Amino acid sequence: MNPFDLSGKTILVTGASSGIGRQTAISLASMGATAVITGRDEGRLKETFGQLGGTGHSYVAADLSGESGMDALAAAAPQLNGMAYCAGAVEYHPLKFLKRDKLETLFHINSFAPTLLTGKLARAKKLERGASLVFVSSIASESGVPGTLAYASSKAALNAAVRVIASELAPQGIRANVICPGIVQTPMNVTADRATDLAEAAKRYPLGPGQPEDVANAVIFHLSDASRWLTGNIMILDGGHTLI
Template identity: 45%
Template sequence: MISPFSLEGKTVLVTGSSSGIGRGIAVECSKMGARIILNGRSMQRLEETMTLLSGSGHSIIEADLSNQSEIEKLVQSIPQIDGCVFCAGIPQVCPVKHIKRGELEDIFSVNTLAPIMMTSALAKRKKITKGASLVFIESISGVYVGTRGDVSYNASKAALNGFVKGAALEFASQGIRVNAVNPGLVPTNILHLTNSMFSEEHHADIMLNSYPLKRLGKPEDIAYGVIYLLSDASGWVTGTNLVIDGGYVLN
């Protein structure tokens, strides 16, 4: 009997799979039998991810999803997909009084507009199979909690969450499910951008005082939740948020 959590025979596109959570998702999905289409902006790092994948039939498409023409080229070049995980994202540490329009547009371009426009392009070109699953990596920030100095990031994820709810309703008649995963703090390369403000000691303090399970997240923690939402095991789940945060939002 095939496990309902198996991804055998499914083709899954993972954006932002050159490192961090996206890489972890790609690796774990391949272990469950999926054929993975890797996407990111660095061919070198995507090739590194490729070496970690299990199975065969995987491919790489280098593309910057903040560029609409590159979104169109990516969508044209792929076969029909059974799943898509929108993981590409950037942080931005900036207090309210220092927000600049250009920087705000930059973070919304990657975190919000790119996955929305890509979903639209996939739908227009009929690249999403009936019964497919779309999974958006959001955050607890902006959806469940707010964080000081992180307001632009919070807003970009909150806006994406609104899109997920509406898209779930629109795609339901086609049997296409749309859900979000909301991680807590997962130390990855992306956090190096904020290390000038937050030291390892700061992260350790957060871990002990803010996370009931007394540890920060790992990419595979998020990947396992994504596998559930991509698989047939979640066949009656759409428009929901799966919080994976070690209990942070309980505090």
């Protein structure tokens, strides 16, 4: 028996058109899950779809920053045994230059969408008893790096919300947990203008920067029966970054 086996589980993966979400969808499918993948960019979503092993997968293009996208996704979703919420965005604004619209943009996708979408799925009774929800946050939520106010606070709000989701849904046997990765090599941060920053940041990672597979493997654990006694937890996944 493999405690990490996901056969028979249908899992919604947001942010599946890129980076961590894409790898998560591919890894979940390789562990036997049926994936329902979503993202905004339909072309890149289809690329991910083409990389999923097994059968029965589906995709729904949706912008989760507004009610209509979340409603459409909640309506299209089949009965779910889990969700990997990997959608997210980052922007850097020093406090003196931070404007309300920038703050709202990041809160919409990093905090409001994961919590409101979960509420909509629960209300529509799309979450099966025993379902597991895992939300990708960030170690930024636990630190105070200059320029990250909008991102860090949107992720900290997510962490707090997931603890409440965990206690509200526990009576239905539904679990909710957070993964806080450190720097992972994805399109979010592997850009020419951030290359020097990243090389510098990598020096502060005893095990080096993470790969999307590292986060996907942690998601597999959270969605599988191996973690059936774990809820309301925040996992720091950072190659030892917070040790030094």
